[in-house]
Amino acid sequence: MIKGKTRKNTYRAIYRLLDRVSPMPFDCGSICGAACCMIDELDREPGLDMGMYLLPGEDKIHQKKDPWLSWESHSSQEYDFPPSFQGELFFLKCRGPALCKRALRPLQCRTFPLQPILLEPDEAVPETILYREAGCELALIYHNAPLPYACPLIESSARLNEDFLRATYLVWKHLIRDPLIRDWIRREKVDK
Ligand code: SF4
Ligand code: SF4
Secondary structure, three states, X not given: OOOOOOOHHHHHHHHHHHXXXXXXXXXXXXXXXXXXXXXXHHOOOOXXXXXXXXXXXXXHHOOOOOOOEEEEEEXXXXXXXXXXXXXXXXXXEEOOHHHOOHHHOOHHHHHOOEEEEEOOOOOOOOOXXXXXXXXXXXXXXXXXXXXXXXXXXXXXXXXXXXXXXXXXXXXXXXXXXXXXXXXXXXXXXXXX
């Protein structure tokens, strides 16, 4: 399994920080039927392979026998990861809100619907940026890859809670110190 530099205790601290924030001042799952949680249901649709990757090392704080998550192992070569990724990554499928262990939600779930991007020094700043510290290469935008469901927050470009934006930014700012995670984020594309 691919091992990053980010330690177990760092992931624990990140989970604790993100436990205290949420995208909106209300439960946004109430306006869409928790569309982004329906991985288990959508996964049964032909052609859809729903789930989320754990970041390198994030698996250390999860129990593989825990029945609310199912685990797959994906080869980095087969699934188009950066060349620095050599080995296998964990791809998780959760079984929906009724069984969700909220304190153990993976990072990719906690930071949705945001997506981190890294800007080159001479790159024009996209208008779609939701949060960025002045002069910093890291920025947050709305998730811009195709989804098999509609997220009302993305669709309406909703104004997200400032503490959610700040906490998510802080988390990614720390995580990009890990060269593997940095390479992963660098591959993300921006729609300008
Ligand atoms: S799909 Fe969007 S609005 Fe619905 S629960 Fe997920 S983040 Fe919230
Ligand atoms: S981990 Fe929980 S909150 Fe996250 S997508 Fe799965 S069911 Fe939804």
